[in-house]
Amino acid sequence: MAIRGNLLRTIVLLLSTRLPFVTSASATLTTCLSSANLQPISSSSSDYTADSLAYNRRLSYKPADIVFPTNEQDVASAVNCASQVGVKIAARSGGHSYAANGVGGEDGSLVIDLKNLNSVKVTASNQTAVFGTGIRIGDLALALFNGGKQAMAHGTCPYVGTGGHLGCGGFGLPSRLWGLALDAVIGAQVILANGSIVTASSTENQDLFFAIRGAAPSFGVVTSLTVKTQSAPSSNVFFNYVFSPLNVTMAVETFLAYQNFGANDAPPNLGMNVELGNGDFEMSGVFYGPTSNFSAVIRPLLDAVPQQPKSESVKTYDWLGILTQLAGSDGSLNTSTKADVSDTFYAKSLMVEENAPLTKTALQSFFNYLYGPGTTTDTSWFILADLWGGPSSAINVVPSTQTAFSHRSTLYTFQFYASSSNSAPPYPSDGISFVDGMVSSITSNMSGTDFGMYSCYVDPQLSAAEAQQVYYGNATTTRLQNIKSQVDPMNIFSFPQAIENVPDPESTAQSAAQRGAAPYAAQLGVIAALLLDVLLPVV
Numbered sequence: 001m002a003i004r005g006n007l008l009r010t011i012v013l014l015l016s017t018r019l020p021f022v023t024s025a026s027a028t029l030t031t032c033l034s035s036a037n038l039q040p041i042s043s044s045s046s047d048y049t050a051d052s053l054a055y056n057r058r059l060s061y062k063p064a065d066i067v068f069p070t071n072e073q074d075v076a077s078a079v080n081c082a083s084q085v086g087v088k089i090a091a092r093s094g095g096h097s098y099a100a101n102g103v104g105g106e107d108g109s110l111v112i113d114l115k116n117l118n119s120v121k122v123t124a125s126n127q128t129a130v131f132g133t134g135i136r137i138g139d140l141a142l143a144l145f146n147g148g149k150q151a152m153a154h155g156t157c158p159y160v161g162t163g164g165h166l167g168c169g170g171f172g173l174p175s176r177l178w179g180l181a182l183d184a185v186i187g188a189q190v191i192l193a194n195g196s197i198v199t200a201s202s203t204e205n206q207d208l209f210f211a212i213r214g215a216a217p218s219f220g221v222v223t224s225l226t227v228k229t230q231s232a233p234s235s236n237v238f239f240n241y242v243f244s245p246l247n248v249t250m251a252v253e254t255f256l257a258y259q260n261f262g263a264n265d266a267p268p269n270l271g272m273n274v275e276l277g278n279g280d281f282e283m284s285g286v287f288y289g290p291t292s293n294f295s296a297v298i299r300p301l302l303d304a305v306p307q308q309p310k311s312e313s314v315k316t317y318d319w320l321g322i323l324t325q326l327a328g329s330d331g332s333l334n335t336s337t338k339a340d341v342s343d344t345f346y347a348k349s350l351m352v353e354e355n356a357p358l359t360k361t362a363l364q365s366f367f368n369y370l371y372g373p374g375t376t377t378d379t380s381w382f383i384l385a386d387l388w389g390g391p392s393s394a395i396n397v398v399p400s401t402q403t404a405f406s407h408r409s410t411l412y413t414f415q416f417y418a419s420s421s422n423s424a425p426p427y428p429s430d431g432i433s434f435v436d437g438m439v440s441s442i443t444s445n446m447s448g449t450d451f452g453m454y455s456c457y458v459d460p461q462l463s464a465a466e467a468q469q470v471y472y473g474n475a476t477t478t479r480l481q482n483i484k485s486q487v488d489p490m491n492i493f494s495f496p497q498a499i500e501n502v503p504d505p506e507s508t509a510q511s512a513a514q515r516g517a518a519p520y521a522a523q524l525g526v527i528a529a530l531l532l533d534v535l536l537p538v539v
């Protein structure tokens with residue numbers, strides 16, 4: 001024992017430089033996953049390249065292995081293998097992360113793809129549903145409706161995965177009425193770094209329950225979610241107003257009319273946005289209510305804009321009809337009927353606070369940029385300004401300390417999105433700076449204002465510290481770091497912007513526990529096992 005203790009102590013010191021062990025760790029991972037009957041896809045497998053693709057083809061990373069578990073015990077086995085050898089883990093649901101975080105956001109992760117965990121059970125009588133987080137939001141929406149005309153708030157693209165979407169936020173046009181998708185969550189099953197399978201809710205593992213509603217990817221693999229559902233409205237009025245072409249002056253005034261209407265007049269059963277593109281200025285959305293009420297609801301906006309729309313369309317749909325209409329070219333709600341598409345893009349976000357709406361100067365600078373550089377870029381771009389706040393918005397009635405998603409006073413959220421012109425690589429060399437310029441055209445004119453950003457539109461150009469500050473704010477980040485220390489002390493759920501546990505300054509393991517280094521204790525476990533193999537026959 002004494003000899004072994006000394007040897008281990010020596011190895012602890014050696015392990016602060018991890019390089020010699022990387023290759024053996026990944027080989028050991030594959031062996032461990034195979035022994036657990038998880039049939040890992042490794043770099044030598046013929047499916048490896050296809051299974052490693054991210055929705056955003058601008059980014060590509062090489063996972064250590066990819067597994068497709070069929071139940072939560074399989075997920076726990078996979079997590080145990082990765083923890084034992086010190087390989088970081090990325091769960092993958094729909095693979096739609098803007099930063100390719102579904103394949104780890106960097107090389108070398110174990111990807112745990114959840115597509116086989118896709119069951120849904122709806123109980124309309126008490127308005128709850130339980131689903132596996134491998135299901136996509138289109139398929140979930142269909143199942144909810146088929147299970148007793150139930151619904152919930154979520155985004156428009158059917159192919160987005162529920163695991164990622166409800167783990168970061170989940171905004172949709174009904175969110176001012178019902179909240180974000182994550183606000184519907186009342187319970188979760190989570191696989192922790194040590195392989196334990198736990199329930200998180202308002203009564204069990206409350207800290208974890210807080211963390212997975214906004215920062216899930218850093219805390220574990222959420223295998224199933226229980227949500228509160230809503231009765232699907234039978235009448236849903238879709239509207240689209242085209243204001244373009246407009247000059248800068250008119251664009252600024254039209255946008256200001258939207259901003260004022262959102263802050264003062266829009267009832268919670270109205271979801272809407274401004275959509276901007278090269279030469280394009282539109283407003284559209286859905287009124288969840290009777291057709292006959294719509295014109296009175298939208299009247300204050302149309303009275304305030306400097307020029308009436310050049311064209312408009314207003315049409316009432318049933319629930320599945322409105323979801324299909326919003327999905328548009330993204331396709332059918334049933335994602336088995338057509339293969340997913342992909343894009344090659346960079347995007348950023350900006351959350352405008354209710355108490356700090358954009359100034360006229362900032363909007364002038366913004367539209368000057370769009371009507372100048374925006375007309376000559378090689379990229380194909382759009383901007384959405386989705387209304388989140390205003391009178392009685394269900395997003396903002398939630399206290400900012402209730403979930404890890406902490407932005408509870410947003411008036412509207414911008415998304416700035418620029419693709420390569422044919423949606424395929426290569427990405428234009430000016431694309432990132434062009435999108436940065438959109439954002440700074442606003443922020444440079446409001447230098448005293450702190451803008452938040454939306455982690456569902458994850459921006460891989462930000463450092464981890466910047467990202468955490470704009471996604472969560474300082475207080476929530478500190479709380480998340482403390483929870484991380486409890487449930488993932490070795491930072492196994494790791495990616496470039498992940499929440500990290502607060503390093504213990506006393507610990508000699510500190511440098512090995514830094515992000516990028518394989519978890520130290522886990523490696524120690526492997527080395528100890530190898531040593532035992534060598535020493536045991538001797539003993």
Ligand SMILES: Cc1cc2nc3c(=O)[nH]c(=O)nc-3n(C[C@H](O)[C@H](O)[C@H](O)COP(=O)(O)OP(=O)(O)OC[C@H]3O[C@@H](n4cnc5c(N)ncnc54)[C@H](O)[C@@H]3O)c2cc1C
Pocket residue numbers: 055090091092093094095096097098100101102103114133154155156157159160161162163164165167168169170171172216217218220221222223456457495
């Ligand atoms: C075309 C398109 C349309 C979109 N529309 C909207 C919209 O209308 N509203 C909106 O709010 N957002 C929207 N988004 C953003 C979307 O919500 C995020 O990209 C979301 O993270 C994607 O989830 P995913 O499961 O598909 O992605 P993935 O890449 O699979 O996962 C994203 C992140 O979550 C982690 N993760 C996935 N599953 C789990 C799990 N079960 N447990 C723990 N961590 C997990 C991954 O490791 C990764 O870090 C859209 C994105 C795209 C590409």
Ligand SMILES: *[C@@H]1O[C@H](CO)[C@@H](O)[C@H](O)[C@H]1NC(C)=O
Pocket residue numbers: 123126128
């Ligand atoms: C709803 O009903 C289902 C099925 O009876 C039950 O399993 C679940 O616990 C109930 N949920 C709530 C929140 O009452």
Ligand SMILES: *[C@@H]1O[C@H](CO)[C@@H](O)[C@H](O)[C@H]1NC(C)=O
Pocket residue numbers: 247248249250
């Ligand atoms: C912008 O358009 C409006 C309305 O068409 C027009 O009155 C105004 O002169 C234009 N402004 C500029 C600077 O061209």
Ligand SMILES: *[C@@H]1O[C@H](CO)[C@@H](O)[C@H](O)[C@H]1NC(C)=O
Pocket residue numbers: 269288289290293
């Ligand atoms: C519709 O309008 C009527 C009359 O103004 C109002 O009483 C009712 O609450 C409105 N319903 C909805 C769903 O907006």
Ligand SMILES: *[C@@H]1O[C@H](CO)[C@@H](O)[C@H](O)[C@H]1NC(C)=O
Pocket residue numbers: 142143334335336337
């Ligand atoms: C989705 O489509 C597949 C393939 O066509 C079909 O088997 C399945 O039943 C459909 N699901 C729903 C919920 O309609």
Ligand SMILES: *[C@@H]1O[C@H](CO)[C@@H](O)[C@H](O)[C@H]1NC(C)=O
Pocket residue numbers: 361365441444445446
């Ligand atoms: C706003 O930004 C523009 C450039 O985008 C700059 O010329 C102008 O000085 C800025 N105004 C203020 C008040 O910062």
Ligand SMILES: *[C@@H]1O[C@H](CO)[C@@H](O)[C@H](O)[C@H]1NC(C)=O
Pocket residue numbers: 469474
């Ligand atoms: C949050 O923390 C950062 C970095 O420590 C600091 O620069 C910033 O001022 C803090 N913000 C607030 C609102 O406290």
Ligand SMILES: *[C@@H]1O[C@H](CO)[C@@H](O)[C@H](O)[C@H]1NC(C)=O
Pocket residue numbers: 192194196486487488
């Ligand atoms: C796993 O980690 C959790 C969270 O730290 C802890 O509560 C639990 O006891 C651990 N389980 C085992 C088997 O170590």
